Amino acid sequence: DAGVIQSPRHEVTEMGQEVTLRCKPISGHNSLFWYRQTMMRGLELLIYFNNNVPIDDSGMPEDRFSAKMPNASFSTLKIQPSEPRDSAVYFCASSAGQGSEAFFGQGTRLTVV
Amino acid sequence: GESVGLHLPTLSVQEGDNSIINCAYSNSASDYFIWYKQESGKGPQFIIDIRSNMDKRQGQRVTVLLNKTVKHLSLQIAATQPGDSAVYFCAENSGNTPLVFGKGTRLSVIA
Numbered sequence: 001d002a003g004v005i006q007s008p009r010h011e012v013t014e015m016g017q018e019v020t021l022r023c024k025p026i027s028g029h030n031s032l033f034w035y036r037q038t039m040m041r042g043l044e045l046l047i048y049f050n051n052n053v054p055i056d057d058s059g060m061p062e063d064r065f066s067a068k069m070p071n072a073s074f075s076t077l078k079i080q081p082s083e084p085r086d087s088a089v090y091f092c093a094s095s096a097g098q099g100s101e102a103f104f105g106q107g108t109r110l111t112v113v
Numbered sequence: 114g115e116s117v118g119l120h121l122p123t124l125s126v127q128e129g130d131n132s133i134i135n136c137a138y139s140n141s142a143s144d145y146f147i148w149y150k151q152e153s154g155k156g157p158q159f160i161i162d163i164r165s166n167m168d169k170r171q172g173q174r175v176t177v178l179l180n181k182t183v184k185h186l187s188l189q190i191a192a193t194q195p196g197d198s199a200v201y202f203c204a205e206n207s208g209n210t211p212l213v214f215g216k217g218t219r220l221s222v223i224a
Contacts, residue, residue, distance in 0.1 A: 031211075043157070043217075045211055045212075050209075056211070091156050102159075102204075103159065104156030
């Protein structure tokens with residue numbers, strides 16, 4: 001397996017634009033997580049899914065953020081409209097479920113100017 | 114003055130020496146713990162895990178110790194190498210909750 005695949009690796013966009021980050025979890029994993037990493041706040045959990053169902057989105061900063069998982073092999077994190085303070089590295093991770101390690105993708109470095 | 118960013122604890126170790134990275138956790142219900150390594154420009158990478166029914170687990174050059182009494186976790190790296198330079202995170206969870214990550218410790222290996 002190629003591991004968790006995220007795209008794009010880097011994204012530079014202007015304030016106000018819509019940004020969509022993509023993630024392909026490891027095949028067979030039933031939990032998917034979106035994290036954001038910044039110098040100020042470290043690694044923060046934004047939202048996670050079990051069996052494609054969003055379980056806890058309390059970490060999503062604002063209504064500008066939304067995430068979907070239409071099937072077991074694909075998830076998106078969308079920011080609309082984007083703001084400079086959204087600049088961060090966004091990680092997707094997947095796991096086989098309860099009590100197992102999460103495997104991380106390489107991340108998407110988002111810069112909003 | 115106001116902090117402008119996370120001040121990661123830094124551990125500087127001479128190449129060949131052993132490293133010990135510590136982590137305190139607060140949730141007494143946590144029953145699963147993981148150490149991750151994050152190199153620059155990469156995602157966190159699993160190193161070793163331990164469950165709450167154990168107090169020690171060994172891997173290749175790494176050992177994790179768990180002290181549930183004082184809610185403390187440590188990662189020991191034997192014969193530290195330059196490739197071990199990275200930020201190390203502990204993570205914990207309980208039941209069906211997602212992993213909660215600590216703030217991280219930067220390990221710097223001096224050649």
